[in-house]
Amino acid sequence: MSHACQRTPMRGRGNAAGLRRVTMRSAYLCCCLLSLAALPSAAGAGMAPPQSVVESIREAGAAYEASRYGEAVECYRQALALGWCSAALYYNLGCASYKAGRIGWAVAYFEEARRLSPRDPNIRHNLRTVTSKGRDRLPEKESSRLLGLLSGLLDSYSPSDVVRIIVALFWLGALVLAVHWTGREALRRWSRWGLALVALLVGLSTIGLMLKAYQIASAPSGVIVVEEAQVRSGPREGETVQFVLHAGTLLHMGRPAGEWREVWISDQMRGWVTEEAVVALIKPRWLP
């Protein structure tokens, strides 16, 4: 039997076995690489907070239990000042602020928590409850059912979630492409469909990313934290009072001018308030 003949029957058996082997190897490689992709976000989560932060949080919890809400707020803020944060920490700060009677601050903290963890039902519930206690009723924008669904979908994902999805798709796309170039013919047929699917998903995710960016750009960037804020026509005491806003009202913040800040709710309703009347919301994180 010639050498070539010896190999021919083996190739038949080797094709099936080889395909299985390559598929298994590819899947294993994918898992390894995707878990590697999650490493950067896991890196921060794995760090243990220092003792001072732990103590502040424990004290805050104890103060809240004892209905000393003002003290709880200060302890939670201390943990924030030490450079540590989480959606849960902002959530607890919102709860303590609300119980302490600071509706404006409560709205601000719950809004921060929602931005970090948009699908958390407790945060959404508390934010809705606190917002409904505000005195200002802003005109609701009319929108179609489709836009409402799209807005709801975007609301349930943070910017870092969208980036995470795109990065995962980037990895997946690279792996499928590698399989397509290195795999055998049967695998290559499947990987062609895989590549098309990944390309479609990347396209959709990119559109989602752009919509999210637009949503963030057009979302309110500040909250009224004083009981009543007079919105004046200019950054001076003597200017005309255009209208009055109350604690908890979300608004857009513009340029500063000394101790004043330009704010607006709509094109018609804009003016200036003192810096102490308003607090800026933290800009959302894009990186996981």
Add this chain to the structure above:
Amino acid sequence: MKRHQPQATSKPQQGLGGKFRLEQMRAPAALLMFLFLVSAAGIAAPAGAGEPRIRTEINRSQVSVGEVVVLEVSLENFSRRAKAPQVPKTEGLEIYDAGHSTNISWVNGKFSSSIIYTYKIAARKEGTYSLGPITVEDKGRLYRGEPVTLRITAAGGQAPASRQGGTRQSDHSTSGAPATALFARIELDKTQAYLDEQIVLRFLLYQRTDIRLYEITGFEPPTTEGFWREDLGPQRDYRVEIDGNYYDVREIAWALFPTKAGELEIGPGRIVCHVPDRSRRRGGGSVFFGGSIFGRRQIPLTTEARRIQVKPLPQHDRPEGFTGTVGEYEIDARFDAPEAKQGEPLALIVSVRGSGHVQTIAEPEWPQWEGLRVYDSGEAVSVEKKDGRVVGEKTFTQVLIPTRSGPLSLDPVCLTFFNPRQERYAAICSGPLQIDVHPLIMSPGGSGAEGIVALGDDILYIRTDLLEGLKPSRPDQLSWFWLVHLLPLGIVAGAAWFRRHRLVLERNPSLARRAGAAKRMRARLARINTGESASRVAGDLSEAFEVYLSDWLDLEVRGLRRADLRNALADAWISAELLQQTLSLLDWADEVRFGAGGAGEIRQRMEISAALVRELESALRGSALGAGL
């Protein structure tokens, strides 16, 4: 006097006041008159009108709260396309459109026209108001009239009058009625009334049945200064018997509402009747015209003026929340839906209906309801004429948004008004207002499942697992993030290299054989079982080397003689020592396979083979590189 049932159907009101009645004229005369008027209008029209002008006139400049004034806006020399005047809305005043009339005159060859818009203004709040400017748009231009100033004083500022009931005149009394074939008169249903109380005024034209009436022109209704006047439907025609004679009666009626207290006068009404002039006809009138148009005479008729004593509303027993509503009313309140939902709007419709000055019914007193947000949603008036009087309904709508769930019981809505018939103030209230407000939370579903009632509205408790998700606020991971995510690019680059390499091997089979030769060789060596017979092991070893060398040298080594193999290896730039070792190993294998010696060296030869393959691979790869393969 006997009164017959009304004949036929009602005719339009204008029928009495100067409408040209062709059916009462002979046809040729009517045609001639029509042609004459048309030609006259045709000549007059080019004479043109003057500049458009707005004139405003108000019947009283000072009234009390609850009283009504009449504003007349006269548009002179405007085109037919001119829009209705815009009277600006003013808080404290209720302004109602009371219709309009057109007046065309042709005097000394000069043509002029005017449209008079009438508005009724109910005073609701004290103060001095400047009403205007009233604007009119015509042919794209905006014209402005002079503003009107109106002063409103507190209600009931006038001295109270003695309480006297209104006296009703007997219908069709013959006393004082002229015993002529044609006469007119006015009738009032009362001569004493309270402020804003409804009075019915009738203008009656009696025509004895044996009298022929060509035409009626120049109708001037009785002047009613100091009253808000409301038409009571179209003209009524009927027949009555007076002193044995039958009369055809034409009747027009109005409802009057006094807008000020004191003695007010109903001015005389005028009308001109055209009847046949029999004396002239007998004197040789034109045969052609049949004595119809020129053989007639005009009979002007004037009614007597009447006086009405208007009493102010009584001061004593005046309730706290009274705002000037006069009449006889009933109130009703209802929700627009049988059930409500927490947080969703619900309309409460309060209807005040009855007889009286419906337009001026004041808003009822709204209670302070709890558990609701309340928004005013406006009011609507519908007026109708029934049994010769003005009746109607005014509805007030409030939008309510329940803020809590459960059965909601609201205080009734009440209205205070003055009842002139009973001469006392009255307060009426709606029935109980109850509705079930469903909670906001939806039913969990399933048959028989009940909705969960939200009893409280508080925030949820804090998190206790706070330490688990804590992260540094600004982790320095940016470079790390991008570095890690560069890896996929490396994978893609590696795959691309591998693809290219595979393509090269596919195009060059000898290179492909060489590329995998060492790997296959090692695999064969690994498969050799040293526990088997020496000849078998030597045979496998020999075959492994022969296949390996065949792959590298691109030859079939198995059939070669040792001398040819030596030459082939020498051509491949294998060192003499390595060449010798290779041939020595193959010779040993042949000796064990076909002879009897060397069986004890198997383990040693296997170790040598492994080392020899490494050296051969290195040497052959070096020689291949040197040869540019």
